[in-house]
Amino acid sequence: MFAALTAATLLCAAVTACGTQSAAAPTPGDDATSHTHPTPHAHPTADPHTHPTPETHSTTHTHPSTAKTLPADFNTTDAAWLQLMIPMNEQFLQLLDLTPTHSHDPAVRRLAATLAAAHRTEIAALKALRAKASLPATNIHAGHDMPGMLRPDELDALSNLHGPAFDKILTAEIHDHLQQSAKVIHSVKTAGKSPTVKSLAIQIEKTRTIQLTTARTTLPH
Template identity: 40%
Template sequence: MKALAALALLAALAGCGSSNAAAPPPAAPPATATSAPASEWKIDPSFNSLDLAWIELMIPMDEQLLQVLGMAEKQAADPAVRRFATTVAGGHRDEVEKLKLNRTRSGMPVRNPHVGHDMNGMMTEPEIVALGKTSGPAFDQLFAKNLKEHLTESIVLAKDISTNGKDAAVKYLAGEIQTSRAAQLKELAALAKN
């Protein structure tokens, strides 16, 4: 029951259901749901409910951003934006692998309880479609806006884990994310000035 309460709390913190946030696109395949109820999960006691909720939220957030970064690598007008997207994508791919390893280590099933939810830091499917049809400087501006939202929301969520999480590896990863996202926000701001 604690895990479900924490999932609800983290979903609220992340903005699930808010009208100004976004839902993951159906193009990204959702993780398979498990048939076992949460009460039957054999969760490693080194994880608390917030650790688990954060992992379940960050994986789809990062996977969706990887889709958007892939567009930027091909469609951005500014070569510096394309290079930046490639660098950010590499870090996010590594991060997704770490998140999935922590999910496995925790004993949590592979699932995505956030499918169809509006969440801060994520684009809606129509926004992704529109971005895919955009080119030139307009693409760069729209991409930068959405990337900034993702990076900012990721920092907010990671700070909460650094403070209230339990598992040492998860807290360490949250600290890494705060540091990398802050650096990426600075680089993004510098790109916008050019």
């Protein structure tokens, strides 16, 4: 993960992207402080987790007609949040699915299984709303370097780790994902239009609080 933007900046950028052909890619927010993770030992030559600043962030290609084609009860903030949360959750599941065979800690494996089940439920609800909003099923963030998510090379490196080495990286990534996905909810709560989207966002926000508390007491330090 990388030194991230604020949650407000994330969805502001996402809303802008809905109205332009090549707008700045929506990026989830965090504090302005840097946040890096240890490089998995299996790839000692891998680049450190440094990522582009907001000024040099890659662009996302969206359809300029998005805002015009949304149903009346959705706005571009709703759309941006849905199109961000789905890939965030799906990529997080890839990480969690490594845990049964890569972690040697029963408590870590139990937490990962609980988180995986909850995120699959969230994805189903998010996709239902995406369909209701007439949004494309494609991942508009594919290939982008996003906070709260691993790059493909990072996920590959993690897949080569086992035991405490795996658990150390997993712990950092779980905290990152839970915190980032909770932070981006603020903007959709305040600037979103769909009551159903807001209701789901509030539900996920409450769930994240519980999940973070559980993670802090369960995962190795």
